Amino acid sequence: AQSVSQHNHHVILSEAASLELGCNYSYGGTVNLFWYVQYPGQHLQLLLKYFSGDPLVKGIKGFEAEFIKSKFSFNLRKPSVQWSDTAEYFCAVMGFGNEKLTFGTGTRLTIIP
Amino acid sequence: DGGITQSPKYLFRKEGQNVTLSCEQNLNHDAMYWYRQDPGQGLRLIYYSQIVNDFQKGDIAEGYSVSREKKESFPLTVTSAQKNPTAFYLCASTIQGGNTEAFFGQGTRLTVV
Numbered sequence: 001a002q003s004v005s006q007h008n009h010h011v012i013l014s015e016a017a018s019l020e021l022g023c024n025y026s027y028g029g030t031v032n033l034f035w036y037v038q039y040p041g042q043h044l045q046l047l048l049k050y051f052s053g054d055p056l057v058k059g060i061k062g063f064e065a066e067f068i069k070s071k072f073s074f075n076l077r078k079p080s081v082q083w084s085d086t087a088e089y090f091c092a093v094m095g096f097g098n099e100k101l102t103f104g105t106g107t108r109l110t111i112i113p
Numbered sequence: 114d115g116g117i118t119q120s121p122k123y124l125f126r127k128e129g130q131n132v133t134l135s136c137e138q139n140l141n142h143d144a145m146y147w148y149r150q151d152p153g154q155g156l157r158l159i160y161y162s163q164i165v166n167d168f169q170k171g172d173i174a175e176g177y178s179v180s181r182e183k184k185e186s187f188p189l190t191v192t193s194a195q196k197n198p199t200a201f202y203l204c205a206s207t208i209q210g211g212n213t214e215a216f217f218g219q220g221t222r223l224t225v226v
Binding site for chain 2: 006009032034043044046049051052090092099100101102103104105106
């Protein structure tokens with residue numbers, strides 16, 4: 001079965017700290033991978049996506065993620081967080097060809113000024 | 114402007130009544146999805162549809178029903194069989210078979226009293 005695990009439920013960091021949020025998926029074939037962000041009171045919006053090619057993908061607002069196929073992981077990183085990064089972050093996987101888009105349980109990120 | 118429209122934004126129903134949530138998109142997307150978002154549980158897939166007149170159960174389909182009579186529309190009915198219907202419901206769409214992300218509506222908050 002297709003699934004996504006996000007290990008960190010709530011992360012609290014100070015401004016300028018580095019961030020890494022974990023994401024592992026389960027699927028037996030080729031995948032498309034996504035990170036979405038939901039700022040308080042706003043829509044879900046796409047941070048970045050991986051379809052193929054370079055496993056290190058860069059997204060908006062200085063975020064990046066690395067696809068490690070051998071570890072079934074797609075961790076999200078940012079070298080220096082800002083207070084405005086306070087939000088909930090969701091990792092998602094779509095099995096190639098099956099169109100089923102599955103999300104993780106999310107990680108709430110709180111940045112302390 | 115292209116996008117996904119969910120209506121209404123807030124919905125109140127009495128226990129035991131069926132209620133239908135609307136989702137319309139003008140993005141010409143093939144695939145559409147319904148998710149339920151609860152605190153600490155992320156987005157859980159209820160139903161999805163890849164083409165008109167076809168849909169598949171997601172991970173938590175019990176107590177819900179859908180139809181896909183038109184490409185633009187994917188209404189979700191929360192039936193009286195759903196034991197805990199109070200939640201935030203999100204609709205999404207994406208191009209089938211294409212390397213693209215899902216786009217989300219603003220959501221409907223359903224409260225059953």
